[in-house]
Amino acid sequence: MSTSRPDLSRFAINQITTRDWTLAQAVDGYARAGVRGIGAWVQYVDDAGTAAAARLIREAGLFVPCLCTTAWVNLADSTAYRAALAENRRRLDMAAEIGAKTLVVVPGGLATGERDLAAARRRVAEALAELLPYARSVGVALGLEPLHPMYAADRSCLSTFAHCLDLCELLGTGAGIVADVYHCWWDPNFIAGLEKAGPDRILTFHLCDWLVPTRDVYQDRGMVGDGVIDIAGYRAVLDRIGYDGPFEIEIFSKLDWWLRDGAETTRIAVERCAPFVSPRPQAKAA
Amino acid sequence: MSTSRPDLSRFAINQITTRDWTLAQAVDGYARAGVRGIGAWVQYVDDAGTAAAARLIREAGLFVPCLCTTAWVNLADSTAYRAALAENRRRLDMAAEIGAKTLVVVPGGLATGERDLAAARRRVAEALAELLPYARSVGVALGLEPLHPMYAADRSCLSTFAHCLDLCELLGTGAGIVADVYHCWWDPNFIAGLEKAGPDRILTFHLCDWLVPTRDVYQDRGMVGDGVIDIAGYRAVLDRIGYDGPFEIEIFSKLDWWLRDGAETTRIAVERCAPFVSPRPQAKAA
Numbered sequence: 276m277s278t279s280r281p282d283l284s285r286f287a288i289n290q291i292t293t294r295d296w297t298l299a300q301a302v303d304g305y306a307r308a309g310v311r312g313i314g315a316w317v318q319y320v321d322d323a324g325t326a327a328a329a330r331l332i333r334e335a336g337l338f339v340p341c342l343c344t345t346a347w348v349n350l351a352d353s354t355a356y357r358a359a360l361a362e363n364r365r366r367l368d369m370a371a372e373i374g375a376k377t378l379v380v381v382p383g384g385l386a387t388g389e390r391d392l393a394a395a396r397r398r399v400a401e402a403l404a405e406l407l408p409y410a411r412s413v414g415v416a417l418g419l420e421p422l423h424p425m426y427a428a429d430r431s432c433l434s435t436f437a438h439c440l441d442l443c444e445l446l447g448t449g450a451g452i453v454a455d456v457y458h459c460w461w462d463p464n465f466i467a468g469l470e471k472a473g474p475d476r477i478l479t480f481h482l483c484d485w486l487v488p489t490r491d492v493y494q495d496r497g498m499v500g501d502g503v504i505d506i507a508g509y510r511a512v513l514d515r516i517g518y519d520g521p522f523e524i525e526i527f528s529k530l531d532w533w534l535r536d537g538a539e540t541t542r543i544a545v546e547r548c549a550p551f552v553s554p555r556p557q558a559k560a561a
Numbered sequence: 562m563s564t565s566r567p568d569l570s571r572f573a574i575n576q577i578t579t580r581d582w583t584l585a586q587a588v589d590g591y592a593r594a595g596v597r598g599i600g601a602w603v604q605y606v607d608d609a610g611t612a613a614a615a616r617l618i619r620e621a622g623l624f625v626p627c628l629c630t631t632a633w634v635n636l637a638d639s640t641a642y643r644a645a646l647a648e649n650r651r652r653l654d655m656a657a658e659i660g661a662k663t664l665v666v667v668p669g670g671l672a673t674g675e676r677d678l679a680a681a682r683r684r685v686a687e688a689l690a691e692l693l694p695y696a697r698s699v700g701v702a703l704g705l706e707p708l709h710p711m712y713a714a715d716r717s718c719l720s721t722f723a724h725c726l727d728l729c730e731l732l733g734t735g736a737g738i739v740a741d742v743y744h745c746w747w748d749p750n751f752i753a754g755l756e757k758a759g760p761d762r763i764l765t766f767h768l769c770d771w772l773v774p775t776r777d778v779y780q781d782r783g784m785v786g787d788g789v790i791d792i793a794g795y796r797a798v799l800d801r802i803g804y805d806g807p808f809e810i811e812i813f814s815k816l817d818w819w820l821r822d823g824a825e826t827t828r829i830a831v832e833r834c835a836p837f838v839s840p841r842p843q844a845k846a847a
Binding site: 391489 | 671675676677678682709710711713714715720721723724746747748749771773774775776777778779788789790791794
């Protein structure tokens with residue numbers, strides 16, 4: 276391997292990063308840039324049709340670290356809640372069909388009018404326990420993603436790595452963690468959580484950066500290198516615990532990156548992430 | 562006590578809630594509304610002059626649950642860092658002079674260019690250990706306030722209740738917790754933290770609400786009742802553990818409450834908080 280050609284064998288771009296590209300455009304654009312994987316989103320797969328999406332991805336030779344995301348289950352109405360579980364079974368089928376190893380669990384926060392966050396968390400645990408046998412049957416993992424606490428009310432009540440890991444242990448085989456530096460970097464227990472989880476329960480690892488200032492609660496995430504997150508430090512932790520899984524950049528950025536052409540975002544994502552996504556030294560030597 | 566006149570003996574308004582009022586206006590406005598305490602801020606006390614501020618507050622008969630805040634110590638340059646410690650000694654003197662029991666610790670986040678959050682947290686621990694003997698000597702507690710994780714980079718690297726409590730235990734007498742529902746409500750360990758801290762280490766308890774959506778990371782906090790936080794539930798926890806300390810509303814709201822007249826904000830704050838700030842039933846009976 277020459278120093279000028281980074282090894283991108285573990286590297287994926289999560290397609291929300293190039294929001295305005297269709298799945299076909301993203302598959303093509305990533306593959307042209309040498310990226311080896313694509314993090315898929317349900318709406319783009321639906322737009323393409325699942326069978327066509329699976330074919331596009333397969334023909335481009337891309338791996339699929341995850342499909343984003345579960346339908347929210349923050350529903351007090353039991354009919355709506357059952358419908359959300361059914362939709363999540365459909366999404367597990369979709370993940371299996373496109374070759375995604377993991378369906379990312381973003382379950383919603385509080386139900387409308389609800390203030391009981393503990394109850395919301397119990398509801399999510401119940402929903403996941405109910406979905407898990409189906410997930411196992413189709414060979415797709417449930418990837419619990421700790422989301423930043425600022426999303427606890429309205430996007431996900433799974434707010435810490437430790438809480439997600441506890442839930443994984445309760446659920447057992449077929450549940451794991453989707454770790455994202457954006458959501459976890461502030462957590463005094465993040466590194467301990469990675470160590471406790473170990474390499475097998477970390478299903479995919481998302482890269483992003485925290486901007487100072489952050490101008491929008493939801494859609495002002497930064498390109499790797501533009502913020503304050505010690506990505507090299509977390510990479511070192513992952514090497515130490517033996518993580519050989521995917522690295523996947525995922526950026527929500529209505530104020531910057533979503534305004535640019537997808538090819539530019541892709542090119543810069545590759546440049547910025549290359550130092551952090553190479554094979555683990557020990558793994559390479561083995 | 563008639564049901565139409567709430568008991569406000571534990572209730573303070575943190576003066577940032579009425580941002581455009583001077584200290585004199587806030588003291589007068591709160592006292593007219595029957596509020597019994599004022600959470601003070603350094604800049605308003607400086608504007609009034611500390612001796613004059615102390616006299617104003619004393620003559621109005623208001624208690625002062627806290628003075629906000631410490632000067633930031635997120636400074637890699639040692640001269641600047643020493644100057645920040647000296648400024649914090651001045652603020653401890655100020656707190657003592659105006660009768661504030663607690664100086665709220667908001668120590669800053671990362672230093673400029675820094676990515677090592679653990680190092681930032683160690684620096685804060687060292688700064689507090691150095692300040693503590695002085696704080697004890699002037700009879701003012703260091704009130705460690707867990708700030709929401711979304712402020713970890715640029716306002717405070719003290720991001721969780723558990724982390725602050727660990728630090729209090731290391732520091733010993735003279736250090737306690739300033740708990741704010743806005744910063745902690747998302748935390749799966751918040752209630753356990755309150756229980757572990759116990760009533761004596763909770764120096765003051767801030768009320769606020771989390772709005773959905775939150776339109777600004779820093780200054781879009783909600784009036785009590787307008788958001789999703791289960792304030793009644795936390796009040797019940799505080800009663801159970803025997804907390805008899807202050808309740809203090811604190812709102813940063815450039816999009817709403819700061820645009821209103823201070824008297825209106827004060828009136829509505831009293832209405833909204835009255836159900837949550839009464840004496841503890843057991844304490845009343847005793």
